[in-house]
Amino acid sequence: MQQGRYKIFLGMAAGVGKTYRMLQEGQAEQAAGRDVAIGYLEPHKRQETIDQARGLEVVPRRRIAYREVAVEEMNLAAVIGRRPELALIDELAHSNPPGLEHGKRYEDIADVLAAGIDVFSTVNVQHLESLNDQVAELTGVRVRETVPDSILGTADEVVLIDLTPEALVARLQAGKIYPGETIDAALNNFFRIENLAALREVSLRQVAESVEAKRLTLEQVEPLGTREKVAAEVPKAVGERILALVRPQPSSQRLVRRAWRSAQRLGAELDLLWVKPPGEAIEGEVERQVTALRQLASVLGARLLVEEHDDLVAAVARVVRERGTTYIMVGESKPARGIARLRERLPQRLMQATPPGVDVRIVAHRSIAPEERR
């Protein structure tokens, strides 16, 4: 049976209009003569959304007892049994209560797609697993329901529902997102302009990278050990080369993971660079971590460069010129203390020392709640 087509409406936050747009497109498909049914809809009591769903058939939900409370969930068997041409299934990151076919709704959706039914669904960017940290660091709010990033890769189409932060706040203030009594709390917490601007940037970048990855189509065609051959046959948009600045310590692995993920999406080569202070012996724990980094580089098809130099910026600038680097990734620096506060920060110094056009990206450390830090 042919797999159904999968379209995901991605947004930066609640209230941008993902569900509304999904319903709007569902209505258009129905008007064009297709058999459309709502598999699951969460209108959050928003009148505009409820109105937009009118005229679309809704597959009845099923009631499940969970922790002595009756909850309503999507009826997977009923959706598949109804066999519409297109099913609209809201909130793909939702976690199902125990006892259902799957733990997560995106897994239910996989079954619907496998049954040959097209699916439109919705998700917010902070639910993507690898961005969960980043979004939590940006906004101070961590969501518990996460989905693998690869879910976006499995979609045939990803549509970004974009809205300026100011417009979203105006919608919130007009009571179009949450009921009146909770508006002030929302405005003071998650829905601050700076949070929304950061989330918007993350969403835009995510979709841009997904589009790039889809163009390369490495996901579908790459057998083990033949990446270079496939990559050579795929036209590259730009000749990108990423340089990740590492140190022989476990936290560098996260930086390498981020760098490799970006390298994969951009079809870029990846170099790892450790600028070793002169005279520092490679022994003990340092040796162990250098070996681990070398192994990781080998697994990823990246190259670990070790440069002995007393000036980090000068060493990086030289390597950037020699390797034709277009993108530098650095870990977050510790807060400067004492006289070091007077010095310019590393990213600024790197920007000044490297050729114009070389981007510098800072990867934040994974934050551990202070009360949990030992």
Added chain:
Amino acid sequence: MIEHVLVGVALVAGLGGGYLLARSRLHLRHGRAEPVHRILLPFTGTEISTRAVDAALRLARAEDAELMPAYLAEVPMRLPLDCAIPKEARSAMAMLEAIEQRAAGQGVPVDARIERGRSYRHALARLLEAEDVDRVVVPAGDSDGSEGLAGEDLIWLLEKAPAEVVILRPAAEDRKLIRAVA
């Protein structure tokens, strides 16, 4: 006269402060030199039960240890053992990221690995040879050995591992998975 006294006081304060600072840094350095306990959590394939991860994290937290989640990758004979394995790495990265995120939530430090071998057992043997670990936490795979380490591998591990081995018996909750969708 007063100037001389002030200069003298400033000198004494500076020297005293410098001595205290140096002493505190020396203590910090000594603190760092303490041996680190490591708990190895080897896994294979594209999923691992959250129960296994949580069990390893509980142990790590209780023992003030570092967790070393290790993705074991099989490299076919036709390829060199040290070849790049991007397809496997993609699964490994997603899972290691998820495990690290879970560990961060519980305040457990993580030092992850991806190890290649001709078989899972070979990869595990290479890893145990290269790394000092105090414990190995390993979820038992399916009875047919289709996922995770097979029964024979576990027996081998019990006999050969230079560390305490904790084998988690399969349970119904293993349906909750940390998964890398390839």
